[in-house]
Structures are given as C-alpha cells and as structure tokens.
Amino acid sequence: MGVYTVQLPKRIVFGDVVEEKIGAEAKGLGAEKAFIVTDGTIEKAGLLKKVEKPLKEVVEVDIFDNVESEPTLEVAETIVKAARAARYDLVVGVGGGSVLDMAKVAAAAASNPEQGASDFLGANKIVNPSVPTILIPTTAGTGAEATPFALIIVEGKKKAIASPYNLADVVLISPSFTATMPPEVTASTGMDALSHAIEAFISLGANPLTDSFALEAIRKIADNLEEAVSHGDNLDARLKMSIAAMLAGMAFGNAGVIAGHAAAHTFGARYKIPHGVAAALALPYMMEYNAKEPAVKERLAKVAREMGEDVSRLTEEEAASKAISRVKNLLEALKLPTRLADLDVPAGDLPDLAEALVKEKGYLARNPRKIEQKDAEEIIARMWNGE
Numbered sequence: 001m002g003v004y005t006v007q008l009p010k011r012i013v014f015g016d017v018v019e020e021k022i023g024a025e026a027k028g029l030g031a032e033k034a035f036i037v038t039d040g041t042i043e044k045a046g047l048l049k050k051v052e053k054p055l056k057e058v059v060e061v062d063i064f065d066n067v068e069s070e071p072t073l074e075v076a077e078t079i080v081k082a083a084r085a086a087r088y089d090l091v092v093g094v095g096g097g098s099v100l101d102m103a104k105v106a107a108a109a110a111s112n113p114e115q116g117a118s119d120f121l122g123a124n125k126i127v128n129p130s131v132p133t134i135l136i137p138t139t140a141g142t143g144a145e146a147t148p149f150a151l152i153i154v155e156g157k158k159k160a161i162a163s164p165y166n167l168a169d170v171v172l173i174s175p176s177f178t179a180t181m182p183p184e185v186t187a188s189t190g191m192d193a194l195s196h197a198i199e200a201f202i203s204l205g206a207n208p209l210t211d212s213f214a215l216e217a218i219r220k221i222a223d224n225l226e227e228a229v230s231h232g233d234n235l236d237a238r239l240k241m242s243i244a245a246m247l248a249g250m251a252f253g254n255a256g257v258i259a260g261h262a263a264a265h266t267f268g269a270r271y272k273i274p275h276g277v278a279a280a281l282a283l284p285y286m287m288e289y290n291a292k293e294p295a296v297k298e299r300l301a302k303v304a305r306e307m308g309e310d311v312s313r314l315t316e317e318e319a320a321s322k323a324i325s326r327v328k329n330l331l332e333a334l335k336l337p338t339r340l341a342d343l344d345v346p347a348g349d350l351p352d353l354a355e356a357l358v359k360e361k362g363y364l365a366r367n368p369r370k371i372e373q374k375d376a377e378e379i380i381a382r383m384w385n386g387e
C-alpha cells in the first residue's frame, strides 16, 4: 500500500435545468463581475443565452465568444488579455474541452497580471490562485470540467498547463446542454471519455480511488454511449454519459493518460483530426500493446467485466482480449475510423510519427509497458494498417 493524493473540483451541481442555478452559484462564490468564455457554436445553439440571462440577474457580465477548437498559444494569449480588461472575480466556461481549458487560462490570467499564457505552461507554474470558476460542459468526453489541466497547441504540439488552481470551484452539468451535440460528436467525444477511463485504469499512476472512478465510467459508457448517439434526446442517457465523462476526468486528472493519448496527440495535431476521433482510434492498439504485461492483462479482464462481458469461464488472457474486441466493435458500431490509412495519413509520414511518439516522455513514463523506437514504429504501423 502506498500514499495517494487525489484532487477534484470543489462542487458539482447536476440534473434538470441546473443552468438556472448559476446565479445562486455565482453569489455563493461572492462574485460581482463575471467573464464568460465560450464559442460561436454555443451561442448559435442557444446555450449561451440560458447561462447569461440568470447570471446577469446577480452580477455584471462580459463575454468572450470566440474560442477556437484546439487553441494555440496565440489564442490563449488573446484570452489572457481579454480576461484583464476588467477586474473579473468569476470566470464561467460554457463549451467543450477547448473552451473549458481557455476558461481556466482566463481565470489564472485574472489573478496573475505578471504572467502570460506561456508562463503558465508546465506543472505548477501559475503563481497566485486563479479567480473562481464555474465550468459547464456541452460535450460528454474531454472531462476538462474535472481535471487540473489546460491543453494548448505550441508549435504544433499539445502542451499542458497543469495546476491545482485549474480545478473548478463549481461544475454545472445539465443533460440538455449535451443534447445539442450531433451524433458523430457524441460518438467521438464519448469514446474519448472511454479512452481516458481505460488509460487511467492501466496507468502506472492509478490508485484505488482513481480505479473506482475509471471502472464506473467504463460501465456507464458501455451502457449508455450507443443510446446517446442513436437517441440524442434521451436525457437519461445524456446525463449518464456526462457523469461518466466527468468520472473519467477525475480518474485521468489524477492517474494520467498514457500511450494512447501520446499517439493521438502526435497525429491529431498534425492532421487536424478531432481529438476524440484520434484518441478513440488509438485506444484498442494501446490496449493490445500493453496487454503483454501480466498486470495489465488482469486489469483489462476487469474492463471486459465492467463492459458487461461474461468472463466467468474465461482465462485472464481471453477476458483481456474480450475487452479489446469489445472496444473495436464499439468503434465500428459508432462508425468511427479504426485505421490511420482511412484518415489520409500518408504512409511516408509513419517514421516521423513513431519518432514523435517516443518523444512524448511524460505520457510514456506512466505507460505500463516500455516503448522504444522500434516498438513505436510497430504501434504506428499497426494503427495505420488496422491490424
């Protein structure tokens, strides 16, 4: 037994039309002037209005509605500047992972006038505690509402701002907010959440508490993702997917993600593949590679059981294979790409991708099976061929 630390958001409010509670939550945080961070799609979907109106009844509100998906350092610097236009004492993020990450950056900027976005990059670089945040996810996938990370593209590579100050003061989860997602986005973001849960569960950084979060997330996703994709208006399935994505965020926010996300980051940023699609594609290959480790085999057998497979008569090896084939079947049922060749990744780029994967040292340090250059070449070739 070891000693473990787990850090989580302070307060989670979820259920029917919880957006109407935002005024009370803002008051509870003692706010007077709020800065809403969002993007154009949220405004068009009519979600911004639902937050802005009750918030304006209690505090002054300014809005930044121009967050780009997969934000670069330049985008982050623009948000840093905007967050200092007035003395904001509350930042509200309404959107997908990119928006919530930029809300974290805005909250850090508001209380750290000496630091720019680039100064925040790395671990524990934010000097003063951020101003309070209320994060409202509109996808069920990234888990950004529950993690201490904000991801930014720097020179074509995904870099993290990791700080406990990034953890939300309040998370508001309204199932009707994720119901505006089209089926393909529900599918890819849901599989991103599954990859967070499975990677966190077999990560070397896992602990008994993150395991509980991860296994419950896996079970909920296996039970509800297909329903949320095929019947987007099923708010019960939507809420369960939101809870699963948040639990997966709580798992990987503490245990970390591993080689699957390392690979997804290398080809996701380069070919502008949506993060969920990239992470979902990488997932079964990452499981297969790590399953050679006995401890991982045992864990994957548990994943299979959590996904509803009857593993009582199977060996550990067979049960672990079941988990992998179940994930592959899910990808196919959701019509998500299963090989890089189908995403027009040129075969000539594979050596570069393998080299980039080996350089993702932070992720690979937590990966249970070591990945050398030749292993990376083999993994990337498999992802390309679909073997």
Ligand SMILES: [Fe+2]
Pocket (backbone or CB within 6 Å): 142, 192, 196, 261, 275, 279
């Ligand atoms: Fe992810």
